[in-house]
Amino acid sequence: MTPTSARHHDEPRWYEIRVQGHLDPRWAAWFDGLSLTCDSGGTTSIRGRLMDQAALYGVLQRVRDVGLPLLSLTQVEPAPDVPAAEPR
Secondary structure, eight states: OOHHHHHHTTSOEEEEEEEESOOOGGGGGTTTTOEEEEETTTEEEEEEEESSHHHHHHHHHHHHHHTOOEEEEEEEOOOTTSOOOOOO
16 A cells, blocks of 8 residues: 555545444434434444544444444445534
8 A cells, every 4th residue: 555545544534334223313422423314124324424444443343332233334425414524
């Protein structure tokens, strides 16, 4: 990996993490205030802007700690109505 490509991975990005099962909105605090959306079919989307890959790995560890099966991880664009907040 070149130094340029390594820096590319340390930029704030938006992610959507989908897990099996429904999480109550109070779990948002556990996930550093990322948004939680319970979807049809018994899944939850955890979505938000993360500072870098280290922050992403931290969220994935919390998903593991909760014990819900990870279904997908996708880099996404922010929703048009979401202001650009400080990344976590």
